[in-house]
Amino acid sequence: MTTQTPTTGLSARAPEMLSVLRIVSALIFMLHGTQKLFAFPPTDQQPPLASLFGMGGLIEFVGGVMLLLGLFSRPVAFVLSGMMAVAYWMFHAPGNLFPTLNGGDAAILYCFVFLYIFVAGPGPWSLDAIMRRR
Structure with missing residues (x-):
């Protein structure tokens, strides 16, 4: 049995901040x-x-563009996450394994941000959320 704690304070804004993370x-x-x-x-x-x-x-x-609008966010985020993983290993890692030395730190960060969006969804400020409400 799982219990949910009520969201108060800053935690209450987490869904909107997920949308902000996706948009930015x-x-x-x-x-x-x-x-x-x-x-x-x-x-x-x-x-x-x-x-x-x-x-x-x-x-x-x-x-x-699709992620900005929050349209088909989960499949798009999954594809982009995979693309960034491939980009890191194909173009950055061969030069040097360390991301700070091979310029691949953004690729890694994008990979995991997009993976998070794939799992968490687009947040409330998205076309996906609007379509789900209808």
Whole structure:
């Protein structure tokens, strides 16, 4: 038998903060896609769309938009979490195993934030929540 403690104080705001975490993470993540696809923010390198980096940019942009809106959040977060795990082991870890030395700390952080969103859901401020209420 499980008992739930009443949520009071800051804990009462946890569902909304989950939405804030999702929205802010998606906005920043989406910028990686806009940089690869549209050279915004400005960058010296813009990979071809048919390349691995170009496809990654497409997934970052579309997945970021969907996560920002909270649309199909759990499956999108699962895919993005896996993408970040692959990105770390494929592009960062071969150079050096330590994330602070190989530039992969953001990939690891995104991987686990998205994994958390996959498990916890999008929070109340999402299209998924609106569709669930109808």
